[in-house]
Amino acid sequence: MSELIERLSAGLPAEAVLTDPDVLASYAHDMAGFCPAGTPAAVAVPRTVEQVRHVMRTADALRVPVVPQGARTGLSGAANAVEGCVLLSLLRMDRILEIDPVERIAVVEPGVVNATLSRAVAEHGLFYPPDPSSWEMCTIGGNIGTGSGGLCCVKYGVTAEYVLGLDVVLADGRLLSTGRRTAKGVAGYDLTRLIVGSEGSLGIVVGATLALRAEPPQQLALAAEFPSTDAACEAVCRIMEAGHTPSLLELMDRTTLRAVNDMTKMGLPETTEALLLAAFDTPDPAPRLHAVGELCTAAGATEVVPAEDPAESELLLKARRAALTALDAVKGTSMIDDVCVPRGRLAALLKGTAEIAERHGLTIGVCAHAGDGNTHPTVCFDAADEDEARRARASFDEIMELGLRLGGTITGEHGVGTLKKSWLAEELGPVSLELHRGIKRAFDPHGILNPGKVF
Amino acid sequence: MSELIERLSAGLPAEAVLTDPDVLASYAHDMAGFCPAGTPAAVAVPRTVEQVRHVMRTADALRVPVVPQGARTGLSGAANAVEGCVLLSLLRMDRILEIDPVERIAVVEPGVVNATLSRAVAEHGLFYPPDPSSWEMCTIGGNIGTGSGGLCCVKYGVTAEYVLGLDVVLADGRLLSTGRRTAKGVAGYDLTRLIVGSEGSLGIVVGATLALRAEPPQQLALAAEFPSTDAACEAVCRIMEAGHTPSLLELMDRTTLRAVNDMTKMGLPETTEALLLAAFDTPDPAPRLHAVGELCTAAGATEVVPAEDPAESELLLKARRAALTALDAVKGTSMIDDVCVPRGRLAALLKGTAEIAERHGLTIGVCAHAGDGNTHPTVCFDAADEDEARRARASFDEIMELGLRLGGTITGEHGVGTLKKSWLAEELGPVSLELHRGIKRAFDPHGILNPGKVF
Numbered sequence: 001m002s003e004l005i006e007r008l009s010a011g012l013p014a015e016a017v018l019t020d021p022d023v024l025a026s027y028a029h030d031m032a033g034f035c036p037a038g039t040p041a042a043v044a045v046p047r048t049v050e051q052v053r054h055v056m057r058t059a060d061a062l063r064v065p066v067v068p069q070g071a072r073t074g075l076s077g078a079a080n081a082v083e084g085c086v087l088l089s090l091l092r093m094d095r096i097l098e099i100d101p102v103e104r105i106a107v108v109e110p111g112v113v114n115a116t117l118s119r120a121v122a123e124h125g126l127f128y129p130p131d132p133s134s135w136e137m138c139t140i141g142g143n144i145g146t147g148s149g150g151l152c153c154v155k156y157g158v159t160a161e162y163v164l165g166l167d168v169v170l171a172d173g174r175l176l177s178t179g180r181r182t183a184k185g186v187a188g189y190d191l192t193r194l195i196v197g198s199e200g201s202l203g204i205v206v207g208a209t210l211a212l213r214a215e216p217p218q219q220l221a222l223a224a225e226f227p228s229t230d231a232a233c234e235a236v237c238r239i240m241e242a243g244h245t246p247s248l249l250e251l252m253d254r255t256t257l258r259a260v261n262d263m264t265k266m267g268l269p270e271t272t273e274a275l276l277l278a279a280f281d282t283p284d285p286a287p288r289l290h291a292v293g294e295l296c297t298a299a300g301a302t303e304v305v306p307a308e309d310p311a312e313s314e315l316l317l318k319a320r321r322a323a324l325t326a327l328d329a330v331k332g333t334s335m336i337d338d339v340c341v342p343r344g345r346l347a348a349l350l351k352g353t354a355e356i357a358e359r360h361g362l363t364i365g366v367c368a369h370a371g372d373g374n375t376h377p378t379v380c381f382d383a384a385d386e387d388e389a390r391r392a393r394a395s396f397d398e399i400m401e402l403g404l405r406l407g408g409t410i411t412g413e414h415g416v417g418t419l420k421k422s423w424l425a426e427e428l429g430p431v432s433l434e435l436h437r438g439i440k441r442a443f444d445p446h447g448i449l450n451p452g453k454v455f
Numbered sequence: 456m457s458e459l460i461e462r463l464s465a466g467l468p469a470e471a472v473l474t475d476p477d478v479l480a481s482y483a484h485d486m487a488g489f490c491p492a493g494t495p496a497a498v499a500v501p502r503t504v505e506q507v508r509h510v511m512r513t514a515d516a517l518r519v520p521v522v523p524q525g526a527r528t529g530l531s532g533a534a535n536a537v538e539g540c541v542l543l544s545l546l547r548m549d550r551i552l553e554i555d556p557v558e559r560i561a562v563v564e565p566g567v568v569n570a571t572l573s574r575a576v577a578e579h580g581l582f583y584p585p586d587p588s589s590w591e592m593c594t595i596g597g598n599i600g601t602g603s604g605g606l607c608c609v610k611y612g613v614t615a616e617y618v619l620g621l622d623v624v625l626a627d628g629r630l631l632s633t634g635r636r637t638a639k640g641v642a643g644y645d646l647t648r649l650i651v652g653s654e655g656s657l658g659i660v661v662g663a664t665l666a667l668r669a670e671p672p673q674q675l676a677l678a679a680e681f682p683s684t685d686a687a688c689e690a691v692c693r694i695m696e697a698g699h700t701p702s703l704l705e706l707m708d709r710t711t712l713r714a715v716n717d718m719t720k721m722g723l724p725e726t727t728e729a730l731l732l733a734a735f736d737t738p739d740p741a742p743r744l745h746a747v748g749e750l751c752t753a754a755g756a757t758e759v760v761p762a763e764d765p766a767e768s769e770l771l772l773k774a775r776r777a778a779l780t781a782l783d784a785v786k787g788t789s790m791i792d793d794v795c796v797p798r799g800r801l802a803a804l805l806k807g808t809a810e811i812a813e814r815h816g817l818t819i820g821v822c823a824h825a826g827d828g829n830t831h832p833t834v835c836f837d838a839a840d841e842d843e844a845r846r847a848r849a850s851f852d853e854i855m856e857l858g859l860r861l862g863g864t865i866t867g868e869h870g871v872g873t874l875k876k877s878w879l880a881e882e883l884g885p886v887s888l889e890l891h892r893g894i895k896r897a898f899d900p901h902g903i904l905n906p907g908k909v910f
Contacts, residue, residue: 102692103797125698147641158639160648161616176886182795183827184613185864186602186652187871187882188910189891193615193648197641214698241557243580243669284738340637342558372638409640416642427642431631436644438897442890455643 004041004062008086011054016092018043027069027089028081033335033383034393035077035418040067043087049169049206052088056204057173059086065451068200070111070142073134075336076417078146078199078453088204090141097207099124104212105164105181110141110205117210126212129156132413133324141205147197149413151248151320154371155281156213158413160196167207168195171444181209194439199415200450202443219247221279221313222289222306224296225272229253229354229366231300232274233347236370238295239278240343244288247281249371250320253350256365256378259326260319268319272302276370277316323367323376330363330380333389335396339403340374340412352402353377360391364399374412397423416454424455459496459517463541466509471547473498482524482544483536488790488838489848490532490873495522498542504624504661507543511659512628514541520906523655525565525597528589530791531872533601533654533908543659545596552662554579559667560619560636565596565660572665581667584611587868588779596660602652604868606703606775609826610736611668613868615651622662623650626899636664649894654870655905657898674702676734676768677744677761679751680727684708684809684821686755687729688802691825693750694733695798699743702736704826705775708805711820711833714781715774723774727757731825732771778822778831785818785835788844790851794858795829795867807857808832815846819854829867852878871909879910 009017018024019042028037041064044055059066065085072079081087094111101124108117114135118128131150132138138148144166149158165179179185179192195202226232232251239249252260252275257268268275276296280288293304307313328334341349350366353375357364368375377399381392400410400423410416410423425433436455443449464472473479474497483492496519499510514521520540527534536542549566556579563572569590573583586605587593593603599621604613620634634640634647650657681687687706694704707715707730712723723730731751735743748759762768783789796804805821808830812819823830832854836847855865855878865871865878880888891910898904 100799101698102696102799104695149639149641153639157616158641160641160645161612170886174886176890177884178887180795180864181797182829182863182867183798184604184608184795184824184829184867186604186613186615186868187864187866187879188887189653189657189894190615190645190648190651191887191890193645196645198644202644214700237557240559243556245669282738340635340639342636343638344555344557369639374637374639408637409635409642411642412637412639413641420642424642429632431625431629432633432643432646435631435646435897439644439894442893442897 004064007058008042008044008055012044012046012051016045016051018045027087030072030074030077030079032075032077032417032419033333035080037080038083038085040081040087041084043089045089045092047092049167052169052204052206053173053175055086055088056169056171059448060172060446063446063448065448067450068145068204070139070145071137073138074142074146074417075414076419078415078417080418082451090139093206096120101126103181106210106212108140108208108210110139110208112140114138114140114143121212122215125215127215128162128210128212130159130162133321140208144196144205144208145199146415147413149369149374151250151369153369154249155245155247160193162211163192163196163208164211165209166192166195166205168203169206170203171446171449176203179209197415199417199454201440201454202449216281217283218310219279219281219313220285220289220307220310221277221316222293222304223316224276224293224301225269225303226274226276226301229274229350230347232276233350235276235296235299235301236346237343238299239292240371242295244292246278246371248277248279250277251368251370252320252323253366255363256323256327256367259330259365260322263326263329264319264322266319277320279313320367324378327365327378327380331382333381333383335379335392337377337396337399338411338414339399339408340372341403341406341408343373345406345408346370346373348406349375349403353399356395356398360395362391362395364395372412418453421455459519462513463497463499463510467499467501467506471500471502471506473500482542485527485529485532485534487530487532487872487874488788490535492535493538493540495536495542496539498544500544500547502547504622507624507659507661508628508630510541510543511624511626514903515627515901518901518903520903522905523600523659525594525600526592528593529597529601529872530869531874533870533872535873537906545594548661551575554581556581558636561665561667563595563663563665565594565663567595569593569595569598576667577670580670582670583617583665583667585614585617588776595663599651599660599663600654601870602868604824604829606705606824608824609704610700610702615648617666618647618651618663619666620664621647621650621660623658624661625658626901626904631658634664652870654872654909656895656909657904671736672738673765674734674736674768675740675744675762675765676732676771677748677759678771679731679748679756680724680758681729681731681756684729684805685802687731688805690731690751690754690756691801692798693754694747695826697750699747701733701826703732703734705732706823706825707775707778708821710818711778711782711822714785714820715777718781718784719774719777721774732775734768775822779833782820782833782835786837788836788838790834790847792832792851792854793866793869794854794863795827796858796861796863798828800861800863801825801828803861804830804858808854811850811853815850817846817850819850827867873908876910
């Protein structure tokens with residue numbers, strides 16, 4: 001037994017230290033393609049904050065890298081193993097410690113699954129908005145690490161906006177508490193927000209105090225068919241410009257619609273170039289939906305179909321939620337971009353993406369949180385076809401380059417990981433990058449926390 | 456002429472470097488009491504980013520401290536001069552560069568007055584929520600520096616939530632761009648949020664991209680009279696627990712009501728112990744107001760008076776907005792606490808504050824953003840009475856201590872400055888403080904940016 005395993009085992013129950021090579025391999029990757037992973041030395045699966053501190057103290061003493069993990073549904077390789085590392089899985093720290101309707105907060109451990117929390121707070125008439133596609137599997141800790149978004153963001157914003165305070169185990173095992181339980185607070189630097197989205201590179205989140213909202217009425221949706229992505233994007237701009245705040249505003253292009261139909265037999269319109277879904281969760285959504293429908297028609301929609309009731313709305317959303325899985329099934333592998341551009345540049349991004357697909361002879365489907373300008377161009381390819389895989393990777397990068405050129409960001413909600421590391425340097429520039437390194441040094445002087453990720 | 460003035464003047468127009476001692480003295484303070492200020496060496500009033508860079512390069516070369524300033528309406532001494540410093544006033548960088556209704560953003564220079572921006576965006580049907588009491592005077596740069604709030608926060612949150620990206624001149628004159636123009640983005644560490652609320656200690660904000668919202672309907676308010684602060688705080692908890700999201704939820708105690716009447720002759724009820732104001736800015740506020748009124752009555756309200764129309768609502772808000780000025784007039788000087796506690800502890804904070812006032816033989820009026828648990832206990836005293844001033848200072852500190860004991864924070868929206876520096880250390884603890892210092896070093900290795908403030 002290596003010194004690492006021996007010392008880890010000294011402070012953890014036997015079942016919390018995994019070393020079987022097959023098990024190690026099964027923990028080595030998140031869901032991102034094209035991201036290499038090293039071979040971990042061990043997986044630690046603590047149940048308590050003290051056990052996490054023991055892992056970090058051990059790793060610090062031996063200068064062993066530590067990679068924290070949630071459900072490994074991430075899409076950028078941030079949770080992938082680094083050679084010889086300890087994979088620190090927070091999955092068993094999965095308790096909801098408190099739900100308080102007066103304070104509108106929940107206090108949770110990092111391994112709580114997003115959907116579990118959402119359902120638990122709903123029982124108190126409360127609402128935890130962040131809803132990434134993987135919400136039935138992904139954990140709050142993972143959401144915090146990557147800064148996840150979802151369909152809700154056009155009205156409710158991203159995960160960061162719901163994190164009031166954190167308990168964090170630092171690289172050397174010390175415990176840091178950030179933020180607050182109160183609705184407001186500006187005492188000192190915003191370390192909470194600094195840690196959200198830092199992909200485990202600054203500390204291990206072992207607890208979170210989350211802001212909740214009052215549960216809104218069930219949302220009512222409409223679907224609008226457009227003869228071009230240009231027209232659909234024009235409608236998005238007109239809807240936002242007119243002062244509407246839909247609870248979601250989503251776009252699926254023809255490739256995506258076909259993929260969803262192939263998988264689900266849902267019978268979505270396949271001849272249309274783009275389908276827009278808009279919904280409102282206000283007490284009286286009908287006039288809003290009507291106005292949005294008219295704006296869609298004015299922008300060139302050929303058909304506008306309001307849902308009859310929340311159940312029909314939910315069906316439409318199911319189609320949208322199935323998009324990524326459906327696109328993945330088209331050719332067996334997919335690579336999901338996450339470029340976010342100003343709304344006014346959405347049409348240019350979609351047009352440019354279509355050109356990139358054509359130039360590389362590839363299938364790229366686009367679904368988008370259109371109201372945010374956050375697109376997920378998804379390259380569908382056969383991983384066994386080396387040339388196609390190479391073209392897929394190239395097109396993926398070209399889409400990020402295009403996004404930056406259009407004034408956007410390389411990641412709206414999926415994070416950087418290893419997949420977009422070189423692109424992050426491009427987006428941030430040298431001054432920002434130097435400050436990032438200074439902050440990293442202040443938190444993790446020996447560089448043991450998820451090294452080689454983000455920057 | 457000193458070397459500092461000579462070198463400053465080499466890159467700034469003559470009228471942008473002020474050295475007259477009377478002028479220097481007039482710039483040396485913000486509006487906080489009990490905060491010492493040094494004598495500045497100069498005031499620099501640049502109009503361009505390049506001029507700000509020149510100031511910082513000069514200060515960096517000569518290791519001279521720099522204190523950035525907006526309208527100096529701050530309440531914690533953060534903008535006070537440090538001995539021998541350059542006061543860097545951003546007041547003349549006051550252009551609104553862009554308002555974009557599709558992207559729902561505004562791009563501004565730091566010297567833009569909050570009310571000027573709010574009115575300008577309203578012309579586009581847009582809404583910039585943060586509304587500190589000083590909104591007619593304070594600047595966006597100052598709001599960003601201190602992390603300001605206001606009456607809007609219970610529904611719309613604080614300044615930080617509206618800052619998408621920043622242009623920042625660093626200590627050595629380099630230019631940093633943080634954040635984005637897009638609705639979402641998680642590329643790298645959240646340097647934007649780190650700088651918001653850092654009180655000029657990490658860099659000089661020279662530009663900001665702000666998120667806007669669609670303008671809501673005019674709000675409709677009700678006023679409820681309570682026989683005790685306990686009953687009023689109970690009503691606050693029941694209102695939030697019932698899932699209401701008012702656009703404001705404010706409390707004034709009897710001392711405050713009397714002070715406002717004395718100043719404005721508004722005829723507010725003086726025999727009531729606490730007045731609660733609640734408002735909604737939804738399309739159909741009447742049912743909500745009715746429900747809130749019933750909750751108030753159930754909590755013990757003796758009178759519930761809904762406003763007839765938005766104009767009458769505005770009158771009620773005027774009374775609330777006059778509170779701090781009115782309390783200041785009671786004995787000529789006032790000292791405003793900014794403690795924020797969990798809503799459930801609001802009653803305990805108000806009770807404890809009353810005890811502190813009695814023990815010290817002082818008048819302390821409380822107005823509060825009650826929906827946030829953010830209170831402003833305001834100590835009224837005669838500054839010429841040395842003993843009373845000493846007791847005022849002691850009571851001010853005791854209220855912060857009480858706030859921390861109740862699980863709150865020493866500052867909900869006013870910042871730390873010099874006034875609450877020792878209390879910040881108390882709130883954060885040594886681990887957090889060490890990380891604060893590490894971050895400060897990464898941004899400002901020679902410690903020239905607003906030294907001696909925050910921590």
